[in-house]
Amino acid sequence: GPVDLNRVVAEAVDRLRLTAEARDIRLKAGGRVDAVVHGDADQLMTAVRNLVDNAVRYSPDGTTVGIGLSSRDGLAQITVTDQGVGISPEEQGRVFERFYRVDGARSRQTGGTGLGLSIVKHVVINHGGEVTLWSQPGRGSTFTIRLPEWEEPAVRGAAPVEPPSTERRGGRAAV
Ligand code: ATP
Numbered sequence: 308g309p310v311d312l313n314r315v316v317a318e319a320v321d322r323l324r325l326t327a328e329a330r331d332i333r334l335k336a337g338g339r340v341d342a343v344v345h346g347d348a349d350q351l352m353t354a355v356r357n358l359v360d361n362a363v364r365y366s367p368d369g370t371t372v373g374i375g376l377s378s379r380d381g382l383a384q385i386t387v388t389d390q391g392v393g394i395s396p397e398e399q400g401r402v403f404e405r406f407y408r409v410d411g412a413r414s415r416q417t418g419g420t421g422l423g424l425s426i427v428k429h430v431v432i433n434h435g436g437e438v439t440l441w442s443q444p445g446r447g448s449t450f451t452i453r454l455p456e457w458e459e460p461a462v463r464g465a466a467p468v469e470p471p472s473t474e475r476r477g478g479r480a481a482v
Pocket residue numbers: 357361362365389391392393394402403407408409410414418419420421422423424425448
């Protein structure tokens with residue numbers, strides 16, 4: 308069904324609030340926009356929560372984690388930006404793999420299974436979207452989720468849905 312991404316983001320941020328506070332990390336969520344997608348609210352919440360969890364976990368105390376939500380051209384975009392350790396270009400392609408963790412020593416210290424990002428990717432792809440990563444080692448990372456937005460039934464109704472005629476078969480309508 309329809310999922311309001313404002314609620315997804317708000318809930319994900321709420322769940323990390325105490326963890327962040329304990330490390331003096333500021334969670335800065337952006338303003339509200341209309342962004343409704345089709346899918347599973349719990350799964351989407353898990354995905355956003357995993358990104359915020361990483362942002363907090365792989366950042367020094369006292370930094371800021373930004374969580375943004377925007378909407379453009381039928382695509383909703385969620386960004387999670389940190390001022391943390393960053394991920395090298397060589398490792399950026401691997402962090403979405405199951406069980407992959409950068410730098411064994413550091414990872415052992417922070418304790419995790421290496422599944423978080425593979426779950427994010429799985430959920431986002433299941434919702435017809437994509438997740439991308441920008442990062443600079445030592446400066447921080449930005450993870451971006453893009454999801455196709457829910458179309459109102461009324462809007463869908465505006466484009467007449469007709470059974471495919473002979474001329475239309477092949478996927479292109481004669482105008
Ligand atoms: P968990 O299963 O508990 O999430 P994890 O955090 O190690 O464990 P992933 O979330 O999949 O697993 O992340 C994989 C690896 O990518 C991490 O171990 C870490 O090295 C790196 N990583 C992920 N997010 C960030 C980030 N925001 N900044 C720096 N490194 C990150």
